[in-house]
Amino acid sequence: MKFLMPAALWALLGVAVLIIIYIIRSRHDDYILSSTYIWRLSERFQKNRLPLQRLRQFLLFLLQLLLIAGIAITAAHPAKILYGANVSYALIIDSSASMNIADGMGITRFERALVKISEFAETLNYGSDLSVILAADSPSYLIRRANSKNDIDKALNSAKCSMGHSDIPAALSLAQGLYEETGAVSIVLYTDTDYETVRNIEIIDMRDESDWNVAITSLDYEVAEGGFNFFGEALSMGLDTVLTASLTLDGKVIDAKRIEFADGEYTPFVFEQPGLATFERATVTLSAKDGLAEDNFYCVCRMQKLPANILICGLTPYYIQSVFEADERCTVTVAEYPDADLMAGFDFYIFDGCLPVSMPEDGAVWFIDPVESVNLDLSSLGIILGDTIEDELAIVMPTDASGEAFKVLTDGITLTDAALNIHKRLIIDSTWETILTCGEDPAYITKRMPNGLRISMLAFDLHASNIPMLSDFIGMTQNLLENSMPKILYETDFELGSSVPMSVLPFCESFYVVTPDEEIITFPTDGIRVQLKPEKPGIYSAMQTMYTGVARYVDFFVHMPVSESLPQTGGFIGVAMTAAQHEAMTSEASEGAEELKRWFAAALLILLLAEWGVYYYDRI
Amino acid sequence: MKNVVDGGFIDLLDRLDLNVRELMDGRFGGTRRSKAYGSSPNFADFREYQPGDDLRRIDWNLYGRFEKLYLRLYEDERQLHHHIYIDCSASMDWGTPEKSWYALRMAVALSYLGVSAMDRVSVFLLRGGECLPLMKEERTIVGRDAFYRAAEAMNRVQFSGDADIGEAVTSNPDKARGGGISYIISDFMTDSDWKAAAEQLRSNRRETVLIQVLARDELTPELSGKLMLLDSETEEEEDERNMRKEMTRSAFKAYAAALEWHQNDIHEFCASRQISFITTVTDIPIEKLLYREAATAGIIK
Structure with a gap:
């Protein structure tokens, strides 16, 4: 032990002062009484005194002596001399999903890493400090340059492993930053990934021999024999085994089968459901008590076709009307003229040979054979109507078309031998995408409005074309209907770690997502698109309620990154620190001192309390 | 004074x-009642007449009842x-x-x-x-x-x-x-x-x-500190009646107990000997x- 302010030890002279005070105070003041008879008699009654009463004076002296000595020593800043290497440690914990794999005892790789770091913190030399970096999607410091075991343990207790990927290079960049700050850093990575080349990093493999994990790595379906086939692949790592896989459709277990797994080999499986008419969610689950439960199931969510309320305005809407009325989910309203009071409350507005007074805002719009009208200025939409061309022309798909709209609106359409006699020449701006052409002119154009609703236009009269007679006409209208109204989601299978883009439907009043943990995440409805960053694998439900009270929902599945279920290997990792630097750094010894002031202060407080206790004991 | x-x-x-x-007994003269018979107005007892007694003290009422001569005796008052x-x-x-x-x-x-x-x-x-x-x-x-x-x-x-x-x-x-x-x-x-x-x-x-x-x-003594208690009847500090004493709560308790014991001792002594x-x-x-x-x-x- 040494003293950082030894001059304060002069206060020890107070001990001598105390002794002198006691010597002076030990004199008894004379006091004359009429008689001491009763006082002498009282000695007999005071014989059975407690030891503390007899020792009170001595104890008081001793405690006061210790108090003075304690005050002097505390003021001198006592410190414990410490020796050690002055090193900054950067400990990186791989917090990818695979680190959640538990061993036979139920302890995960991540938990083992935390224990190891805690043990490491216990052996931390004086002068050294320790930083813990949590390498998740976005690595961050769990604790930075700490040397208190308590602080480190506290930080470790708050650490949580993610279910996604880990960005080890980004974590190493953080550690490199520490190196630039301190000039010396020793980096340790706790991971379950094999790296081919490692430089200046100590790798601690957190895998255990008893680790075993099975995972379903994929699941899909196909229409077959009037029903559906569900097929996918599963994998067992660390064990040859036979497991039961079950198929659940919309919450009911429909089928189950035994699957034989060979260690490390993909095993395909198929569930055939020939009589199945439809389904919303199909889940395959493996019954296994393995290291990680989150990858033992996989779900496919089928996008449902939504009902549509359609308005057709025109004097001769027969073709269109018959196509949509043949579709059970469509409710068709027909009007000869686009009256203003009809311009709200529909999902899809079709104007055949006419134009509305104002553009409807709550639904998609399809113009057929547009005409000049005082009702609506088409130039505000980026269209100028040209001359009417009377010529027999073939309707074809442009050879150079590759836009997103083109793909979805011509999906399944060949349009062989389509032709027209009369069409209007259109001059369009670049916001429009041409789907079909006749000659040099666009015949079928489309564009999506900022609110996600599509506006499309056929530049010819259907009655002057053979298209309604073609079988492709139904597909074309269906494609247009399906893709004119925005969808909440355009796909239903996502990998954890990626963002889930969702559309806010026009006139949506509430929008929330229910997570696998039954948590409800609410989103604002004033935007067009929102992003969700799932944190857990499982089935999510996105739900939006329209101003009409109609609810639209869609389920989607977020699966664990498949790579996290497999044995992971990496290439090169390293930091720009030379081995010589590292060697020099760890061998450099330093001397320091840990202040013991607070311990002495605590002891002083106890002494003070004891002194008060003894002083006031038996005092009048 | x-x-x-x-x-x-x-x-x-x-x-x-x-x-x-x-x-x-007392002495003759005075006003205190005594065990002796005398000439006070306070009646004390009767006694049979004996020759030589004062005839004026014979109680004739008793003679009428018992046909015997009885003398009335009176208390004597002493100093x-x-x-x-x-x-x-x-x-x-x-x-x-x-x-x-x-x-x-x-x-x-x-x-x-x-x-x-x-x-x-x-x-x-x-x-x-x-x-x-x-x-x-x-x-x-x-x-x-x-x-x-x-x-x-x-x-x-x-x-x-x-x-x-x-x-x-x-x-x-x-x-x-x-x-x-x-x-x-x-x-x-x-x-x-x-x-x-x-x-x-x-x-x-x-x-x-x-x-x-x-x-x-x-x-109820009101003392404090460490005292050399000097008995007022002593002349020298070394007298064994003088004593050193620290005034503590227990010392006062003992004093009160000693005083009570002393007073009880006097009471018991007096009571046993018909002393007031x-x-x-x-x-x-x-x-x-x-x-x-x-x-x-x-x-x-």
């Missing part, structure tokens, strides 16, 4: 009398001789007001009540082992003139040194056997054998009364003592 006698005090005493509980012993040690010169002044006032009161009842009174001062008369030239106070002379003498009494009550009282040559009340006025906070004095007085067939006078700070005992504190007015405590104890009526 203030005058121990004043007019108001004497007027107060005129309404009181000493209570003599036992019938005593008693009271002794008042005053502890004149230095410890009595203590308190507010001083115990000494209180003791002298008590002695004055008792003396006045004695001489008022035609009794004789002797006042003795206990100093060291001696029992000294208040007035050498007039050892017995008889009559009011003598009383006032004695009262004057009491104003000059000095309280100093120590007093061995036992030795002083027992060595008093004036035994006055069987004829009065002996009062010892002291604080009784002494190592001396006061019990021997009381026992000897009782053996001399004297009615005995102990009057303890204490100061308030002797009942009263204790008083100097801050209690002496009038209250005489009218209440002394009357209750049967010392004064």
Whole structure:
């Protein structure tokens, strides 16, 4: 032990002062009484005194002596001399999903890493400090340059492993930053990934021999024999085994089968459901008590076709009307003229040979054979109507078309031998995408409005074309209907770690997502698109309620990154620190001192309390 | 010192009398009832007539009933001789007001009540082992003139040194056997054998009364710190009666216990020997003592 302010030890002279005070105070003041008879008699009654009463004076002296000595020593800043290497440690914990794999005892790789770091913190030399970096999607410091075991343990207790990927290079960049700050850093990575080349990093493999994990790595379906086939692949790592896989459709277990797994080999499986008419969610689950439960199931969510309320305005809407009325989910309203009071409350507005007074805002719009009208200025939409061309022309798909709209609106359409006699020449701006052409002119154009609703236009009269007679006409209208109204989601299978883009439907009043943990995440409805960053694998439900009270929902599945279920290997990792630097750094010894002031202060407080206790004991 | 006698005090005493509980022999003359038959108006007994008896005392009514001559006997009234012993040690010169002044006032009161009842009174001062008369030239106070002379003498009494009550009282040559009340006025906070004095007085067939006078700070001392307690009756610091003492809570508890034990000891001693005992504190007015405590104890009526 040494003293950082030894001059304060002069206060020890107070001990001598105390002794002198006691010597002076030990004199008894004379006091004359009429008689001491009763006082002498009282000695007999005071014989059975407690030891503390007899020792009170001595104890008081001793405690006061210790108090003075304690005050002097505390003021001198006592410190414990410490020796050690002055090193900054950067400990990186791989917090990818695979680190959640538990061993036979139920302890995960991540938990083992935390224990190891805690043990490491216990052996931390004086002068050294320790930083813990949590390498998740976005690595961050769990604790930075700490040397208190308590602080480190506290930080470790708050650490949580993610279910996604880990960005080890980004974590190493953080550690490199520490190196630039301190000039010396020793980096340790706790991971379950094999790296081919490692430089200046100590790798601690957190895998255990008893680790075993099975995972379903994929699941899909196909229409077959009037029903559906569900097929996918599963994998067992660390064990040859036979497991039961079950198929659940919309919450009911429909089928189950035994699957034989060979260690490390993909095993395909198929569930055939020939009589199945439809389904919303199909889940395959493996019954296994393995290291990680989150990858033992996989779900496919089928996008449902939504009902549509359609308005057709025109004097001769027969073709269109018959196509949509043949579709059970469509409710068709027909009007000869686009009256203003009809311009709200529909999902899809079709104007055949006419134009509305104002553009409807709550639904998609399809113009057929547009005409000049005082009702609506088409130039505000980026269209100028040209001359009417009377010529027999073939309707074809442009050879150079590759836009997103083109793909979805011509999906399944060949349009062989389509032709027209009369069409209007259109001059369009670049916001429009041409789907079909006749000659040099666009015949079928489309564009999506900022609110996600599509506006499309056929530049010819259907009655002057053979298209309604073609079988492709139904597909074309269906494609247009399906893709004119925005969808909440355009796909239903996502990998954890990626963002889930969702559309806010026009006139949506509430929008929330229910997570696998039954948590409800609410989103604002004033935007067009929102992003969700799932944190857990499982089935999510996105739900939006329209101003009409109609609810639209869609389920989607977020699966664990498949790579996290497999044995992971990496290439090169390293930091720009030379081995010589590292060697020099760890061998450099330093001397320091840990202040013991607070311990002495605590002891002083106890002494003070004891002194008060003894002083006031038996005092009048 | 203030005058121990004043007019108001004497007027107060005129309404009181000493209570003599036992019938005593006494001397001829006086007003106290005695065991002897005499010529007082108080009837005592009958006795058969014997030749030579005064014929005027024959009870003729009894003769009519029993045809025998009976003589009516009457009590004789005698003069008693009271002794008042005053502890004149230095410890009595203590308190507010001083115990000494209180003791002298008590002695004055008792003396006045004695001489008022035609009794004789002797006042003795206990100093060291001696029992000294208040007035050498007039050892017995008889009559009011003598009383006032004695009262004057009491104003000059000095309280100093120590007093061995036992030795002083027992060595008093004036035994006055069987004829009065002996009062010892002291604080009784002494190592001396006061019990021997009381026992000897009782053996001399004297009615005995102990009057303890204490100061308030002797009942509830207010001391603090570490003290060398010096007994006022000692002359040297090395005297074994002097002691070192730290005033703590337990020390005061022990003092209270010792005081209680001491008082109980006096009470038990007096009760077992039919000795009257009263204790008083100097801050209690002496009038209250005489009218209440002394009357209750049967010392004064």
